[in-house]
Amino acid sequence: MSPREVFALRDHLGTALTERSISDPRHVVSLAQLATDSCLGGRSGELDGRSVLLATSGQLLAGLALIEIDGVARRMLLCPPDLKPEHLASIIADAGIDAVVTDEPQRFAECGVDLVITVGLPQPSTATGQTVRATEWLMLTSGTSGVPKIVGHTLDGLCGAIVGDSPAPGEAIPVWATFYDIRRYGGLQIFLRAIVGGGSMVLSDPGEALADHIARLAARGVTHISGTPSHWRKLLMSGSIEGFRPRYVRLSGEIADQAVLDGLKRAFPDASIGHAYASTEAGVGFAVNDGLEGFPATLLGEGRGAVDMKVVDGSLRIRSKRAAHAYVGRAAAELTDGDGYVDTGDMVELRGGRYYFVGRRNGIINVGGLKVHPEEIEAVINGHPEVRMSRAKSRRSPITGGIVVAEVVLTADADPMRADMVRNQILAECRTRLAAHKVPAMIRFVAALDVTPAGKLARTDA
Numbered sequence: 001m002s003p004r005e006v007f008a009l010r011d012h013l014g015t016a017l018t019e020r021s022i023s024d025p026r027h028v029v030s031l032a033q034l035a036t037d038s039c040l041g042g043r044s045g046e047l048d049g050r051s052v053l054l055a056t057s058g059q060l061l062a063g064l065a066l067i068e069i070d071g072v073a074r075r076m077l078l079c080p081p082d083l084k085p086e087h088l089a090s091i092i093a094d095a096g097i098d099a100v101v102t103d104e105p106q107r108f109a110e111c112g113v114d115l116v117i118t119v120g121l122p123q124p125s126t127a128t129g130q131t132v133r134a135t136e137w138l139m140l141t142s143g144t145s146g147v148p149k150i151v152g153h154t155l156d157g158l159c160g161a162i163v164g165d166s167p168a169p170g171e172a173i174p175v176w177a178t179f180y181d182i183r184r185y186g187g188l189q190i191f192l193r194a195i196v197g198g199g200s201m202v203l204s205d206p207g208e209a210l211a212d213h214i215a216r217l218a219a220r221g222v223t224h225i226s227g228t229p230s231h232w233r234k235l236l237m238s239g240s241i242e243g244f245r246p247r248y249v250r251l252s253g254e255i256a257d258q259a260v261l262d263g264l265k266r267a268f269p270d271a272s273i274g275h276a277y278a279s280t281e282a283g284v285g286f287a288v289n290d291g292l293e294g295f296p297a298t299l300l301g302e303g304r305g306a307v308d309m310k311v312v313d314g315s316l317r318i319r320s321k322r323a324a325h326a327y328v329g330r331a332a333a334e335l336t337d338g339d340g341y342v343d344t345g346d347m348v349e350l351r352g353g354r355y356y357f358v359g360r361r362n363g364i365i366n367v368g369g370l371k372v373h374p375e376e377i378e379a380v381i382n383g384h385p386e387v388r389m390s391r392a393k394s395r396r397s398p399i400t401g402g403i404v405v406a407e408v409v410l411t412a413d414a415d416p417m418r419a420d421m422v423r424n425q426i427l428a429e430c431r432t433r434l435a436a437h438k439v440p441a442m443i444r445f446v447a448a449l450d451v452t453p454a455g456k457l458a459r460t461d462a
Contacts, residue, residue, distance in 0.1 A: 008071025008131040012196045019173055024060040024203045037122035039064040044129045047073045050099040055079035057103055059182050059203045063191060065101050065119045071131035077138035078183040082453040087147045094329035095138055095150055138328060139185055141280050142454040150328040151280050160322035161284035162193050174199035177217050179227035184454055185280040186253050190226050211240040218244045228253035228455040229260045233389040236263050237412055251275040254456050255357040255375050258293045259382040282342040283322030294356040316348050317341040365394040367402045370437045380433050381406060386414040386422050391449050391457055406440040409449055419445055
């Protein structure tokens, strides 16, 4: 395959680069610099044909480096910031890593890799990257207690759901942001939408207070933003949205229930509010823009577009060119079934011509021998007007073996004197809409709920 038949990310940068940028709380880098400068000290040629681990302390350097590395390296593994040190050796071995790009070279001094290149902000260089191959993009799965799986993608597949048309002449350049880290699938999708779609990108920072983050997004003129429902619930209860007026708001990564969709519509009445389904393995499945939770049953079937979907034993399955092509590693499992479908493990139920997500197959809690999806309970609780977010979990019981308990965060304007009344109202609604074994035996009001580094509600049974 000749270089002209291969396109790397840098080849999709397009025009108007001086007006576009990538920024974090400390730096703003013009995309025009990437056409002439190097963040690798002009050493990208040393990565020719290598399997590269990209491990940086922050997102900005990761974003700059992956643009320079793509099309040069044989494969590139994006290392998320929460990778446990004890898993590093296994990841390096499974991915065949023979080069590391990092701003923390001392961290990899004894990792057994012979080439470590330091990444920094772009500097003038006579050696610029040349596209010579289609680099394989490797990502790690989240939400696992063991060594994460390595998932292999191509740039074409990652960009399969992205409309790459640049803004029309005279049209404002979109400014994208996400609460996700771009070294995870959800964040990478937004980063690629900005770079390929002719926009700018404003990156998040875990050390930045939420109010400061939102103020920065507003100051940078962010027009398009995404996050998990947990991200959005935290923002809605923070009181920090004043002055922030995006025109495009999207949710993904968790079940988007009606309460959070309605809350966002009230907060951003002039914005397009929608939720998308995507996963690291299955890629981008679909988007729902009608303001309702769940998705129409008409989306299922084959030959309806770029994505084929079906439901088997209650689990959503997806076949798509946007999906990953394989798990990578010495003992990697098969990614798809015999017909090319990825079993997502996300469970759905059909109600009146629409499918509703009820939870993860491996997230079921056991209540007296009966299986319960905690998300189903949370959707009912979150529907109360004075509830911002909740978490249902099981607790051991000497009588039944397990009971459901719930932790609930109330809205900022909720009256603490009404707590008992709100608790009784929640329980009454649960008794009306849920089977008896799903009704919480106890509801505890809390100030906040933890989320994982991937932005999802942290789940641990008591």
